[in-house]
Amino acid sequence: MSALFAISLATAAILAIVVLIAYFRLNPFIVLFTTSLALALAAGMPADKVVKSFEEGAGHVLGHVGTVIALGTMLGKMLAESGGADRIALTISSWAGRSRVDWAMMVIGLLIGLPVFFEVGFVLLIPLAFVLAARTDTPLLRVALPMGAALSVTHAMIPPHPATLLALSAYHANTGHTIFLGILIGTPIAIIAGPLYARFIAPRVPLTEENPLAEQFVNREPPKNMPGFGITVFTILSPVVLMLIASIADRVSAPGTSLNTALHFVGNTDIALVLAVILSFYVLGLARGFSRDTILKFTNECLGPTALIMLLVGAGGGFGRELVDSGVSKVITDTALDFNVPILVLGWLLAVIVRVACGSATVAMSTASSIAGPILLKSHGVSPELMVLVTGAGSVAFGPMNDAGFWQIKEYLGLTVPQTIKTWCVIETLIAFLGLGFCLMASMVI
Template sequence: MSSLFALSLAVCAIVSVVVLIARFRINPFIVLFAVSLALALCAGMPPQKAIASFEAGAGRVLGHVATVIALGTMLGKMLAESGGADRIALTITRLAGEKRVSWAMMVIGLLVGLPVFFEVGFVLLIPLAFTLARRTNTPLLRVALPMGAALSVTHAMIPPHPATLLALSAYHADIGRTILWGIVIGTPAAALAGPVYARFIAGRIGPVLPSALEAQFVNHDVPKSMPGFGITVLTILSPVVLMLVGSTADVVASPHTPLNNALHFIGNTDIALALATLLSFQVFGTARGFSRETILKFTNDCLAPTALIMLLVGAGGGFGQELVDSGVSTAITDLAVGAHVPLLVLAWLLAVVVRVATGSATVAMSTAAGIVGPILVHTHGASPELMVIVTGAGSVALGPLNDAGFWQIKEYLGLSVGQTIKTWSVIETLIAVLGLVFALLLSLVVG
C-alpha cells in the first residue's frame, strides 16, 4: 500500500465520520462501526479479519476505560449527593474568586494529572467542574476545558506517566531535567490552551445543552450539613495517593516480593478507584445519613447515562485498531520518516502521525520514541529531555475521533461533534504546537 493512498484512506474515513454524524445525524456508534469496516475493506483486509480487528480494538480500550468511567462516575455521584462537591466549590470560590475559577481548575488539573491517566483524572474532577460552573454561574466550558487541557499536558509531557517513562528510556534522558523542562513548557501551554482559549471559544460555538451526566451531579438538593473540606479532598485524591504509593513499589521492595506485589496491586488504576469508591460510600454515604438502599440507588442511577459514552469509546478504539491492522498507520508513518527534518521536529511529526492513525497518545509517544531514539543515539542532534517533551506534545495533537478522550469530552459536556472539534480538538492541537514551539525556543538555550 502506498503512503499517499493510506493517507487518503485515513482522511476520507475521518471526514466521513464527521459528515455522517454532524450533517446526517446518524448514531455515532453506527457511523464509527461502519466507517471502520469500510476503511479496512478498502485497504484490502478480508471481511472476517476486519470485523475481528474492530472487536479487538473496542475490547482492548473498553477493558480499561469502562471500569474507570463506571467507578469514577459512582465516586462523583456520591461526592455530589453528599454536598462534598459543593463544599470544594465554595472553598475554591472563596480562595480564588469567581473570576479566576478557570485558572483554579487548571492548577487542580495539573496537580491531579501528574500521577494519573487523562481518563482517570477527568472522571475524578468533572463533578467538581459541574458544581463550580453552577455555583459561580460560569459557562461549563470555561471551567471544564482548562481542567482537561491541564490533564492532557501532564499526561503527555511530565513523568511519571508510562509513555513518558518509555520515551525517557528510548532517548536516555534525565528524569529530573525532563520534569523541570516539562513544567517550564507545559504550564504556559496549559494556560494558553486552557483558560485563555476556553474564554475565547465558549461563546462562539452556539448553545450547549446540559448533558445527562451533568444532571446526575447538579440536580439534587444540597444537604444543610456538608462533609468537611479536608475529608472530602482526601477521599477524592485517595486514588491518586494509592497510585503514587504503587509507583514506589520497585523502590521500597524487591521485584516479585509480597510487599512489591501488594504495592503494585493497590496502585493499579482500577483497584485504586475501586477502593476510593468504597471509601466514598462511607464518607459521603453512611456518614452523611444515607441508607444502603439510597447509596445503591445513587450508584445504579448514575451508570445509565454512561452507556453511550462507553460504546463510543469502544468504537473509537475499534476504529484505531482498523487503521493499525490494515497497514494504513504504518504506511503513513513511513511517509513521515522519509521527510528530512530536524530531530525535534521529526519526533513531534511522527507522534502526530501515529496519534491520528491510532488515536492513542500513549501508543503515539512510545512508537515515535522507539523510531527516533536510535537515531538520536548516533547523531546527538538534540537535548534528550526536550525530545521526550516534543514527542509527548505531538502525541496529543488534533484530538482525533478515534481517541477515547474525544468522546468523553463530547458526551460529558453535552457537545455536538462539530463543537467538540472546535473546542477539544483545537485545544489538543494548541498543546501540541505550543509544546513544539516552546521546546524549539528552549533548545536555543539548553542545546
C-alpha cells in the first residue's frame, strides 16, 4: 500500500464522517461503524476480519472506559442530588467575593469537572451560575463562560476524567505525572480562556432574548440539608489522591511487597472511583437522609443518558483499530516519521480532525490516541504525559455545531448561533491552541 493511497483513504474516511454527520445529520454511531468497515475493505483487509477488528477495537476501549463512565456519572449524580455541588459553589463564591465570582466559578468548574463529563457538569452547575449572576449583579456570561472553560479543560487534560484515561492507556503514560502536568498546564489555560476572555467578550455580546431557564433557576433554593464543604471536596478528590499515591508507590515501597501491591490496587482507576462512589453513598446519601431505595434510584436513572456516549466511544476505538489492522495506520506512521512531523503536533492534529468530524471530544481523544499511540512507541524523547495533554487539547478544538456542548451553551444562556460562535467556539479554540503551545514549550524541558 502506497503512502499516497493510505493518506487519501484515511482523509476520505474522515471527510465522509464529517459530511454524513454534519450535513446529512445521520446517527454518529452508524456513520463511524459503516465508515470504519468501508475503510478496511478498501484497504484490502479480508472481509471475514473486518467486523472482528471493529469489535475488538470497540471492546478494548469500552472495557477500559465503560466502568469509569458509569462510576463517574454516579458520583456526579450523588453530588447533584445531595446539594454537594451547591455547597462547593456557595462556599467558594463567598470566599472570592462579588467582584471575583467569575474566578470562583472557574475553580468550581475545575473541581466538579473531575469525575463527570462536560455535559453532566454543565447541567449540574448552570443553575448556580444563574443564581450567582443574579445575586451579585454580574453579567451572566462572565459567570457561565469561565465555568464552561474550566469544565472543558478538566474534560480534556486532567485524569481521572474518562477521556484522558483512554489516552493514558494508549500512550502508556504515568497517571500521577499526567495529573500533575495537567493541573500545571491546564490551570493557566482555564484562566485565559475563562475569566480573562469572558471579561473581554461579555460586554460585546448583549443578551437580549428572554431566558425562561434563568427565571426558573434564580427562584430555586439550595437543599436545606447540604453536606459540609470539606467532606464534599474530600469525596470528589479522593480518587485523584488514590491515583497519585499509586503513581509513587514504587518510590515509597519495594516492588512486589504487600504494601506496594496494595497501593497499586487502591490507586487503580476503577478501584479509586468505586471507593469514591461508595463513600458518596454514605456522606452524600445516607447521611443526608436519603434511603437506600432512593440512592438506588439515583444510580439507576443517571446511567441512561450515558448509553450513546459509550456507543460513540466504542465506535471511535473501533475506527482506530480498523486503521491499525488494515495497515493504513502503519503506512501513515512511517510517512510521518520519514517527514519528521513532530509527534506532539501530529497527535494534536489528529484529535482536531476527529473532533470536527464527529463532535465528541471523548471520541476524538480515543481515536487520535489509538492512531498516534503506535507512532509514539517509535519516537524517542517525547513525554507520554504531554501526548495525553496535547491530544486532549486538540479534542476540544473549535466547539463545532455537531457537539452537544455547543447547543447546551446556546440554549441555556439564551444565545443566538453567531453569539455562541463568538463566545463558546472561541473559548474551545483558545483551549486547543494554548494547550498545543504550552505542551510544545514544556517538551523543551521535559
